[in-house]
Every structure is written in C-alpha cells, then in structure tokens.
Amino acid sequence: MDTLETREFRYFTAVAEELHFGRAAERLGMAQPPLSRAIQRLERRLGVTLLTRDRRGVVLTGAGEVLLHEGRAALDATAAAARRTRRAGGADRAGGARDRLVLAVKAAASHELLHKLLDAYAAEPDAAEIEVLPSGTCEQGEMLRDGRADVALMHKPFNSLAGFDSEELMTEGQIAILPAGHPLATRTTVSLADVSDLPGLPLARWAHDGTYPPGPGPEIHDQTQLAQLIALGRTMAVFPDSARAWLWAEHTAVPLSDAPPVVTHIAWPAHSRSLPLAALIRTATRL
Structure with a gap:
C-alpha cells in the first residue's frame, strides 16, 4: 500500500527534525516505545530504512531525507486545506457574508502599490474582504504553503516563487535607510560595499526560516523596532x-x-480555484 497517513508524517517528521526519539516523543505528547514501533512499521511498509540508530543518536538515510521533505510538504498542505476551508465556511455561517482573502505582505514594502491594489479591488462588484497580514522578510512563501495566506506580494530576488503561480507587478531599485545624521546620508548614491561594514552601524537582521543570519546587527522583530533603532543610530537597513x-x-x-x-x-x-482570488489577481495585473 502506497498511502501514508497524516499521523505517520507527523511522527516521522518529529523524529527526523529532533534526531532523538525521546525528544520527538515529548514533542508529540506520547511515550517513546509506541513512537519507535510506529517508525519501524512505517519502514516495513515502505520497504526502506529511513533512520539509522546507534549509540550516538539517530541519522537520516537518503530515503529519510526524501520523506522528511515530502512529509513537511504534506503536513503544510493538510494545514493549508483546513485553514482555507474554515475561512470559506466562515462566510457560509455568517449568512451570506462576503468571502475573505488573506494577503501576506512584507512589512514596509510596496506601500503605494498595496494602497492602489486594495482601493481598486474594493471598487469591484462582489469584492471579497481582504485581510492584510504583514510578515517578515521571507515568510510569505511559508504562509502561502501552510494556508495562513491565500495570496502574497513577493519580491525577487529575496523570495522564491518556486511552486507558486505569479504575475509580475513592478520593478524598482533599492535604498539604504540610514540615520539622518550619518555621514553617508549626504551622498546622492552609495554602493553595497559602502554600507556592508559600517563602523557602529551594522546591518539589521530579519529572521528567515525561524533563525537570524549571523552578524553584529540587532535581531529585528517588526518594522517599528527597526525604525526606532535606525533613528537612534544603532542599525541600518x-x-x-x-x-x-x-x-x-x-x-x-x-x-x-x-x-x-x-x-x-x-x-x-x-492549485487555487478561488474566484475572489482570481478577481484580485486581475485587478493587480490591470494596475
């Protein structure tokens, strides 16, 4: 049988990410022996070795690496289906209320474009309600995959569009945002080399995949924190x-x-077949 259950994906993903049966069992809220037996049954069903176990711990095999990648995608898809179904059901329960779309946007980016898009779409007949969900630098793709968002404004080269349908909306240059009193603030242009290693003014660090890139700059959680730290001369972006x-x-x-x-x-x-989403995309491409 080739069918795998969501429970099996959850069990295996926990072990593969923790690389320790005890920690995985604790994370899942279950005892270790039944978890070990479940993984052994999964290996027998698939006819492959997913994990090698020795005194030093647990190591993923090549087959295990594949199942971890596929398992994460399957769990994301399951979570996404549940979230989007609940959103669709909310309009039904509300007795004919408008559909709702969640739009993920990078905090502080595409501000004017976003205003124009929301205003133009709101003027459309039968427009859905749009919930704007600000996110970190590279979170939009994850939010689309796990169903927290239905649509997103994404920015190449920072975001990967792999696995999504997309339409190009605008192209723009980049700026260095500096404290107003900094010596470079009087320049008409600067280079990446000019701002990459400024004494006392390190580049701000946004979380990506739940972790912050290495560097001396402060860890940034939201746009307000970033704006304040730039104003205080503690970072740049x-x-x-x-x-x-x-x-x-x-x-x-x-x-x-x-x-x-x-x-x-x-x-x-x-795979989206949402009619409100299709209408939003048509409005965006018209802009």
Missing part, C-alpha cells in the same frame, strides 16, 4: 525604493547604485 513611504524624519534614504533591482510579484498557490 536595505529595502526596495517603495519603503520611502514609511520613513521617519530621523531617517535618510540613499539609492544603492549597484544593488540588483527588486521585482514585486503577486503570487498564489498553483
């Missing part, structure tokens, strides 16, 4: 040019002469 819309008086934006252009796309799950 690189953003698409459209981020000028949220700058404070204590900030200065200087164009980056050699940064790659940022291309904004509207992206959605390739």
Whole structure:
C-alpha cells in the first residue's frame, strides 16, 4: 500500500527534525516505545530504512531525507486545506457574508502599490474582504504553503516563487535607510560595499526560516523596532525604493547604485480555484 497517513508524517517528521526519539516523543505528547514501533512499521511498509540508530543518536538515510521533505510538504498542505476551508465556511455561517482573502505582505514594502491594489479591488462588484497580514522578510512563501495566506506580494530576488503561480507587478531599485545624521546620508548614491561594514552601524537582521543570519546587527522583530533603532543610530537597513513611504524624519534614504533591482510579484498557490482570488489577481495585473 502506497498511502501514508497524516499521523505517520507527523511522527516521522518529529523524529527526523529532533534526531532523538525521546525528544520527538515529548514533542508529540506520547511515550517513546509506541513512537519507535510506529517508525519501524512505517519502514516495513515502505520497504526502506529511513533512520539509522546507534549509540550516538539517530541519522537520516537518503530515503529519510526524501520523506522528511515530502512529509513537511504534506503536513503544510493538510494545514493549508483546513485553514482555507474554515475561512470559506466562515462566510457560509455568517449568512451570506462576503468571502475573505488573506494577503501576506512584507512589512514596509510596496506601500503605494498595496494602497492602489486594495482601493481598486474594493471598487469591484462582489469584492471579497481582504485581510492584510504583514510578515517578515521571507515568510510569505511559508504562509502561502501552510494556508495562513491565500495570496502574497513577493519580491525577487529575496523570495522564491518556486511552486507558486505569479504575475509580475513592478520593478524598482533599492535604498539604504540610514540615520539622518550619518555621514553617508549626504551622498546622492552609495554602493553595497559602502554600507556592508559600517563602523557602529551594522546591518539589521530579519529572521528567515525561524533563525537570524549571523552578524553584529540587532535581531529585528517588526518594522517599528527597526525604525526606532535606525533613528537612534544603532542599525541600518536595505529595502526596495517603495519603503520611502514609511520613513521617519530621523531617517535618510540613499539609492544603492549597484544593488540588483527588486521585482514585486503577486503570487498564489498553483492549485487555487478561488474566484475572489482570481478577481484580485486581475485587478493587480490591470494596475
């Protein structure tokens, strides 16, 4: 039998991520012996070895690496189906209330475009209610995959569009956002080398995949924290040019002469058959 159950994916993914049966069992809220037996049954059913076990711990085999990748995708798809179904059912329970779409956007990016899109779509007949969900630098793809969002504004080269359908909306340059009193704030342009290692003004670090990249800069949790730390002269940041819309008086934006252009796309799950989503995409491409 080739069919795998969601429970089996959850069990195996926990063990594969923890690389320890005891920690995986604790994470799952179950005893270790039944978890070990479940993984052994799974290996027998598939006819492969997924994990090698020795005194040093647990190691994934090549087959185990494949199942971990596929299992994460399957669990994301299951969670996404549940979330989107609940959103659709909410309109039914409300007795004819409007459909609702969740739009994930990178905090502080594409500000003017987002305003235009929301205003234009709201003027459409039978427009769905749009919930705008600000996110971190690279979270939009994950939010589409696990169903927290139905559609997203994503930015190449920072976001990967693999696995999604998308339409290109705009292309813009990048800027360095500096404290207004910094010596480089008087320049008409700066290079990436100019701002990559500024003494006393390290680049801010946003979380990606739940972890922060290495570096001396502060870990940034939201746009307000970032704006305040730039104003205080504690950090700087690189953003698409459209981020000028949220700058404070204590900030200065200087164009980056050699940064790659940022291309904004509207992206959605390739399997989506949502009519409100299709209408939103048509509005976006018209803009």
